[in-house]
Amino acid sequence: MSVSPEEMNKNPARTFRRFKDGKTEWRSWQDKIFEADASHKCPEYVLSTPPCQGSCPAGEDIRGYLNIVRGVEKPVGGVSMEEYAWRRLTSANPFPSVMGRVCPAPCESGCNRNEVDDFVGINSVEHYLGEYAITNNLKFAVPEGVQKSGKKVAIIGGGPAGLSVAYQLTLKGHSCTIFDEHELLGGMMRYGIPGFRTPRAVLDTEIQRIIDLGVEVKLNVHIGKDITLDQIKKDYDAIFMGMGAQAGRPLPVPGADAPNVVTAMAFLRAFNDGRLQHVGKRVVVIGGGDTSIDVATVARRLGHIKTANPSERAEHIIAGQVAHDVAAVSAKDGAEVVLCSRSPVDQMNANKHEVDEALAEGIEIKGSITPVSIVVGADGRATALRVAELETVGGKQVVKEGTEYDIPADLIVSAIGQAVDFTGLDGFDNGKGLISADKHYQVPGQKGIFVGGDVLRPHLLTTAIGHGRIAAESIDHYLSGEDLGKRPKVDVAYFDVLRKEIEVGLAPEKYQSRSKEEVKKAEGFAKDIDLGVRGTDKDKFAVHNFEDRSEKYVIPSTELFLGHFPYTPRNKRSFVTLTAEQVLGHFEERLEALDSKTVVSEAKRCMSCGLCFECDNCVIYCPQTAVFKVKKAQSTTGRYVDTDYSRCIGCHICADVCPTGYIKMGMGD
Missing domain, CATH: 3.50.50.60 (FAD/NAD(P)-binding domain)
Structure with a gap:
């Protein structure tokens, strides 16, 4: 904040001096490090779990396959980029093409890129890789060397x-x-x-x-x-x-045993079996999650037929009593579909994109209401769902008195949970x-x-x-008779730098221990003999200057240098949005995969949180030329740069300009 001379003259105390005259003590050791020209701290390369991966319920190595697609990690074994990335992805999830379509993608909600512009389209990349595998007939195989147990x-x-x-x-x-x-x-x-x-x-x-x-x-x-x-x-x-x-939960209200009050699981099972081909004119769905949206959109597509006989009502087909033969050849009209949710519409658990599409398709969504009872006619069938408005009192939802009203229905579907x-x-x-x-x-x-x-x-x-x-x-x-032990705090599929070095022929050498006598003898001639047991900066039996915290630590956006990443719009998949008129009888897929060029562009938006992606910032900005690129013959993903500690003065610049947070000033702790 700048201050004018006039303002300083009005208030001399606003000089923003860091220290008072005569003060010699530092407020903290961190301040001392940043104010000094050197410190005992030196860079350490720390692998952390990115939030996308930590948010993925399947635990996919998302950062790993995005780095493969973008070209940072090169394929090994002569396979294509797509196959190499697909095999990395499917090490945790064998259904990339399915999940790339239907997963609500909590990984994207967790993506640190949200702090810059918009999340990386992880689902889009997964979708593309899954489609590539199907098109090219890729198969799984038991790894070489694995014996039958x-x-x-x-x-x-x-x-x-x-x-x-x-x-x-x-x-x-x-x-x-x-x-x-x-x-x-x-x-x-x-x-x-x-x-x-x-x-x-x-x-x-x-x-x-x-x-x-x-x-x-x-x-x-x-x-x-x-x-x-x-x-x-x-x-x-x-x-x-x-x-x-796969059993649905019935509505816990009077009248819920009416034959035309069914569960979402029974409804969807009948539809996916091919038995349910039309619904009543007025369908009411109770829920608020993705399943309720699925029921509502299916009902809109099925519509109803005017000439249906009582024996062909939807509830009979759902119960498995008869099959629709006439429905396939009868003219259909659209069904009026109402979805009721206890939550406000903007707070429903369903994917927001799916909610928006449902509204575009003509589905009416009523939020902040709760079922009170089922209105049953003389024939025992439900004729309406009686609901009441909800209000929040003392942090709890309660029924607002005098707000009950009926929603007419020929079929009522409960999508309030599973059993x-x-x-x-x-x-x-x-x-x-x-x-x-x-x-x-x-x-x-x-x-x-x-x-x-x-x-x-x-x-x-x-x-x-x-x-x-x-x-x-x-x-x-x-x-195997082994102790199950402890599970990691962050329980996902991790990128393993040692496994990567083995894969590219850079496996650490076997450690050769020495006796105390040999060590004592060698210490007297330290200038002439490479001791080999006093550290890992020269020896090849371990990965030098590296720590893996990925089993316990998810790296937040605050540890990244976000200024490195310019605003880059997300590459979105094409989606066919239907109107209320177009939706009837439309059972084709609406989501289209990205093409090969666009998917690479989208993967490049990944910030590779917690792992080096070879931007060269640390090498360029190091004033002591202490940070250097590892020779190509010796480098691999995650081991692209190293530090010469005879030159490092602990200035912290490399850590400050590292976009991914991979460099930590940890040596010397």
């Missing part, structure tokens, strides 16, 4: 959690059998999300890659009904319970309709039985995939 694992449920476990365990050499009560695998990816959001050909291809690894599949089998759990325990060395929560079918497995119900687990996803008191997905905690598909990845590690340790 002879251990067998039973996986109950073929949804995202179960398939993720099967994928990870097969790569570790274990034999897996998936038991699923449905006719097809996929769980909520298939039966809970409409096909115009998750194209079935894409889903089938990504599932088949996992099965092709040698996973055995047994469909139309319900563990607890068709096969007892005791039998599974006898036949298998470990069990993973990932049967999901687990515990038939035959009642002993696992923790009293909350779910299964409990410890930090290793093992069921307490049930050695060898692990759990993940919605049956543990209903959440995102990506969350279930992440549960499967971590549970697979725990199962692998269990089958």
Whole structure:
């Protein structure tokens, strides 16, 4: 803040002097370092987890595959950039094409780029890589050197959690059998999300890659009904319970047992099975999350037919009583769809983009209301949903008296949550309709039985995939007889600089220890003999001047030099927005992947938080030329620069100008 001479004359105290006359003490050692021309602190290269990765429920190495796409990390083994990035991505998530379309992307919400302009389109890059893999018929393969363990694992449920476990365990050499009560695998990816959001050909291809690894599949089998759990325990060395929560929760209001009041899970299952081909003229959905949006948009697309017989009403088809034959050839009209939410519209849990699209398609969304009862007609069917307005009193939502009104309805759909079918497995119900687990996803008191997905905690598909990845590690340790130990504080798939050096032929040398006598003798001739055990600056048995904090630390934007990054608009995917008139009968995909050129441009917007991306700032600005580029033959990703400590004076400039926060002034602590 500048001050004019006139202002200083009015108020002499406003001279902004850092120290008073005669003061000789520093307020803190940090001030001393920044005011001095040298310090005992020198640069250290510290790997941290970026917030995108820390926010990803599947734990993808997002920074890693973005750096591959942008050209910072070069492919190894003669494969294309796309394949190399895809293999890095799928080390944590085997469904990139599906998740690139439907995941609400908490990684993008966490992206540090939001502090500069707009988040990096991580989902867009994932979508592109997934499509490339499908187009080029890329396959998974068990890594060379992995031997069959002879251990067998039973996986109950073929949804995202179960398939993720099967994928990870097969790569570790274990034999897996998936038991699923449905006719097809996929769980909520298939039966809970409409096909115009998750194209079935894409889903089938990504599932088949996992099965092709040698996973055995047994469909139309319900563990607890068709096969007892005791039998599974006898036949298998470990069990993973990932049967999901595919039963819906009914409305807890009077009249909810009317036949035309159904759950969202039943509604979507009937639609995805191909049985539900039209709905009533007026459909009311209660919810506020992504599932309620899916139900509403499906209802708008299905519409209704004027000539439907009573036996062809939607609730009968949802209950599985009859099939629609006439609907396919009958003229359809649009359905009036109303979505009711306890939350204000702008605070709904559903993805904002999906909410905006629903509004554009003619769906009416009413916020801050709650169901009170179902109005039932003389025939026992629901004719309306009675609701009341909500207001916030003392931090809690309460019904505002005198605000009740009816919303007419031919079909009412409850999308207020999911439930687990515990038939035959009642002993696992923790009293909350779910299964409990410890930090290793093992069921307490049930050695060898692990759990993940919605049956543990209903959440995102990506969350279930992440549960499967971590549970697979725990199962692998269990089958090997190892102590499960502790899980990392930040439990994701990390970039490993040692693994990278091994991959490019720069593996650390074997450490050669020396006896005390040899050390004593060598110390007397330190000028003539390279001791080799007093540090790592010369020897090759360790990575010099490097610390990996990624298992415990997510780097915030405050540790980056954001001034390095200019405003760069996000490259957005094309999306077909439909009007209320266009939506009827429209079941084509609306989201288009980026092209190869644009996806590279978008990846370049990544700030590579917590890892060097070779900008050269530290080399250029070092006044002592102490920071230098590592020779090309010896450098690799994350080890692009080094420091000559005989020249370093600890001026901190390299750390100040490092855009990614990879340089910390830590030496000398």
